[in-house]
Amino acid sequence: MTDTADAEPEEAPAFVVPDWLVAAEEALAKQRLEDLGARRRRAEGHALMINNRLERLGITPEYGAAVDDSDQLRPAKLVGPDYEAGTYEVRAAWDEASRTPTLLTADWEADRPEFGFVGLLRSAGDVAEARRKIPEFPEPTRDLHREALRGTQRAIYTSDESAQAICERIDNLTIAVLHLAEAIAQA
Incomplete structure (x- = not known):
């Protein structure tokens, strides 16, 4: 009879990654990088179109549209709020559905201001009008x-x-x- 307490445990065989899995992982990593690059290029294109429209309309934003570190479009800030006049901050973003720059505002009196659509950016007059609009958000659909x-x-x-x-x-x-x-x- 052998003493099992003194016996050395058997080593588990080392996991060997099959060649097909290595190739699949490399292809997945490559696809993810391409997807990230495409998303960044799309956001950069939208920022460029917003900034070009602002320039054509003679609007000088406080800061232009750009792409942030997470490859998301950062809307252009056209004008800040004027608390005394009761007007709101206006930003220019991109609407994929209409394929045109849109105007966003937020109610600075709200506890958690959320920017929402108030109109399309077709002229400087649209910005002046947007300053006085509070966005209307659709009621969330019930699940x-x-x-x-x-x-x-x-x-x-x-x-x-x-x-x-x-x-x-x-x-x-x-x-x-x-x-x-x-x-x-x-x-």
Whole structure:
């Protein structure tokens, strides 16, 4: 009988990365770099188009549109807020849908000002008009699926047995309705 306490543990074989996986990892890294470069070039192109439009309109921004360190477009700041006159800061950004520079403002009286669309940049007059506009944000769409699941999870924790039975039936109906909605959406 051998003493297992003195036996040396067997070494696990070293993991060898197969050649096909090395090639796939290199291709993925190359694709990611290309994607980052394309995103930066697109943002740089948008910044250039915004700055060119400002120049054509004779608008000298406080700072022009540029690309930040994370390859995102930084809108041009056209004019700051005037608290005494009650006007808002105006920025020029790019709208992919209309393929044109747009004007953004934010309500400086809000707890957390958020910039939003107030118009297109077609003239210096549009900037003057935008200074007086508060952006209107669409109501966020409700995620009924998430709300229903959250409701069913809350119902699980009731201590009343008859209420628990009702909740289970409601849960089953909710699941059936959600399944039907998904099936209709996929059809």
